[in-house]
Amino acid sequence: MWKGLIKTNRQKEFFKKAERIAEEACKHLTKTDREASFSYETLKVIKDVKYPSMSLAKSEGGEGLSLYELLLMQEKIAEGDGAAALSIGWHMGIMMELSQEQLWDKAAYDRLVKQVVTDQKVVNRAATEPATGSPTRGGVPETKAVKQGDQYRLNGRKSFTSMAEHLDFYIVSAYVEDKDTVGWFLIDRHQAGLSIDKTWDTLGMRGTASDDLVMNDVKVNEGDLVELKSEGKPNAKGWLLHIPACYLGIAVAARNDAIAFAKDFQPNSLNTPIAEVAHIQDKIGEMEWKLMQAHSFLYSTAKKWDEEPEQRGLMGSELAAVKLAVTNTANEVVDLAMRIAGGRGLSKKYPFEKYYRDVRAGLHNPPMDDAVIAMLAKQAISKD
Structure with a gap:
């Protein structure tokens, strides 16, 4: 899934940090899901790799993450645990916005930045x-x-x-x-x-x-x-793409586990694993093209945000459309994974039912589907 998305050595290094967080978060899935808790151990790793300060500018002590790089890391963390990714994603995006937009008085901003850089403090x-x-x-x-x-x-x-x-x-x-x-x-x-x-x-x-x-x-x-509160036109917020990146990561994890399940599971009615069955292959193929489309839309938009800053003020509807498209696609992919797993997908012994529950939450994160569709319709009507 990551072939072609990671393009530089810098991105490879950042990706390794995201992998480390994902691996730790995955260790605590059962407990955090059962208890509705966030893992102290996962947060420790997040702080150990200095992730909380990475979206700050280099001049402030951060890594100056681009939006593209932030989404790469957030999606990978979500493969390990979508809840961990979404949670820390709010902090990462907020610090990116504050750093780039300079919304606060300098004294107040510097006070927070010092805490984030020095002690990897987190905020939401x-x-x-x-x-x-x-x-x-x-x-x-x-x-x-x-x-x-x-x-x-x-x-x-x-x-x-x-x-x-x-x-x-x-x-x-x-x-x-x-x-x-x-x-x-x-x-x-x-x-x-x-x-x-x-x-x-x-x-x-x-x-x-x-x-x-x-x-x-x-x-x-x-x-x-x-x-x-500003009474002017709201600024487009590219950092909110951490939301669809999170749910895309959940969908990729579901895809990976569904394929592994299909290659391993062989009922006694078949001479081969179900991965060789035509309708299972149809579902796998459908997952693949849906994920290709979602990745293309998400990362091409992030690349545009990074490389054409003069266009950011005009990208509000595009960003909203990405969220709508990617989160809905993620739900469709997880549903296909559930269909491949069949009745076993409902069992707590397998990860599919958790993917199914978690990915649904993306439909309720902002912006909501109805608001995005209404926005796109009004824009289309006003242009023609």
Whole structure:
């Protein structure tokens, strides 16, 4: 699957680091899936290879990962465990965006970067809330920040906080009363009043441990208000392609295991393994061309993002279309793998049922299919 995608010695070295993370994450799949937890051992390897700082610019102490390189690594990690890849992918993308877009005041940004580079600290945005749903739908946070002297007091609850218990910092969205807008606060995990409510009990992606972050009179300084909502046209966010890269990695893992199963399994009704059966070969061939298409769309778009920065502002619909196409294709590939495995694919003894549960989550990560289709339709109509 990787033939032709890895083109340079630099990419080979990065890929080896991703392989190491994937191998470690794979060791803990059963436990993290059963307990809806994230593995401390996997996070240790992530930090040991200095992955958290790699998407920062070289001048800041990182590796200056290109989007193409980030996706290579994220997809490979997802082959080992999609939940681990998706979880750390949020951190990687956020740091890439902050580094490239310079969204924050320099002092606040440098404070975070120092922690990431020196100690490989990890961060994620906490934006989703039970009442508002996905922040991409435009709901105003119920979490409120009230000004008190030179501090703010925050109260609220955030859901879907991936790696909640393992994060070193949270970037929390809140309605800022004195500014009458939505703002983002950088909060240290040790801040008084912060707690984690173990609410994560889902069908798939259980290993992201996306529990609730609860704030009860959390006091932060004015300087911790690092970002205010922009009313302008939203910037295209290439780093969000870590989402389809993750689900593509799950699909590749399912493809690999399905082929291995087909080559090994021989019922007593046949003289050969089922890999020699025509309808099984049809399914394998269908998986192959679907994955070829998905890889081509994903990585050609990433390459365009990297090599034509002047076009980035025009790539919003293209990025959204990649997410829609790749995540849906990943679901189709995993379904084919399940059909090859047959009834055994439903057994916990095999990995297929977990792939099936995990890959479904991609349909619920932003941007949602209906929003992408509506966007593409409006653009097509306005152009003609």
